[in-house]
Amino acid sequence: MKNLTLLSLLVSAILLPSGLQAKKEKEPVEKTNMAVYLLQQLNEREQEAYERYESAVSDQDVDQVRRELQSILDGYQKLVADSPNYAPVYVSYGLMLNRTGNREESYAMMLKADELDPMVPVVKNQLGNYMAEEGKYTEAYGFYMLARDMNPDEPLYHHQLGEVLVAYRDYFLKDGLFAPEEIDDQIIKHFRAATRRAPQSPEHKLRYAQAYFDVENPNWETALGVWQELYKMAGSEYEQQVVRLYTARVRFELGHHTAARKLLKQIDHPSLEESKNKLLDEINAEYPE
Structure with missing residues (x-):
């Protein structure tokens, strides 16, 4: 169950996204405000649960966290039903579903979030992740590009572009989408861009340094x-x-x-x-x- 925390760094990115509001004017303001409040509560409970999981030392502690996580999932599901046009809840619910291993359900939530508001970079990134895992590398690259363009200051999105080009380098070349020198230049460029946006991050710096071993003529x-x-x-x-x-x-x-x-x-x-x-x-x- 430790994989539940793999994407926890994204939690802060989806707490009450500023640009997302209910689309239908007929939906009462009070209902939207209540959805905002409930979503914030669920976000905070989820973050606390992951923190408790990291410090859990006994099976009993882990079981308690599991029950809490299931309760939070149920809360997201209810909020989706109550506020079907409120995009942020689909984002939060989709991210949590992904963390808990429910990939297909997560993908469905992200598609709905993207339908309600196509300008959320974390959604594009998650859709890119799904496509990359499914082997749909051109679609993944497209989604990562959109995420990067929407938020060019986020190092993760530059990193993702580099990773998908490395993972599917031979396929991109076979499809004629890049020339060898061009794709290698792009790989280095994306990882360099990530580390420049997070200069104090050894993880991004390490991946940038390793990228020189991923190209033909470094x-x-x-x-x-x-x-x-x-x-x-x-x-x-x-x-x-x-x-x-x-x-x-x-x-x-x-x-x-x-x-x-x-x-x-x-x-x-x-x-x-x-x-x-x-x-x-x-x-x-x-x-x-």
Whole structure:
């Protein structure tokens, strides 16, 4: 059940979206205001439930959270029935359904939300996720592009564009939608855009740095600079060693075999031993000592 929290970072993005209002003028203002209030209560309960789940230490604690989550799902379902033209409740309900593993139901809620208000970027992103998981990569790319265009300051949407291009790179090329150099440029561009919008995020910086290994003809000099920047953001000794390993690979690609060997000598974590030795064998094969 731990996968319930995978998309919890999106909760804050859907709390009472400012641009979403009931579409029908005949719907009473009081009813809309009540829907806003009830949705906020459900959002807050959901967030609290996920926080309790993260700190749960016993089966009893987990069961209590499960019951609370089911109660919240029931609350969303009732609110949808009571306020069928209020788009934000479909967004919140759809996100929670997705977190709890109900993909098809989540997709239906997002489609309805998109029908009521087609200008909600988180909805476009979720529809893109669904399409990507279904293998419909061109549709996924289109939805991610719409999400990015609606909110270009959100790093996640740039990140998603990079991911779908990496995951389906061969298919995009086979379909003639991109030339090889063009798609690689786009991959780097999207991940770079994500990290520029979240410069303090090591996760976005790491994915940007790794992207140079996802393309055919990377600019290794630029990649080296990115990995060196990432080293400054590494927290634990293990994270530092991971960055050293990747940096050693970049150094090797640049022909800096001496520097690569020095970096590898600084790596002693057991989980990195196999990768370290494999890279060292490659270096020794090309540059015998």
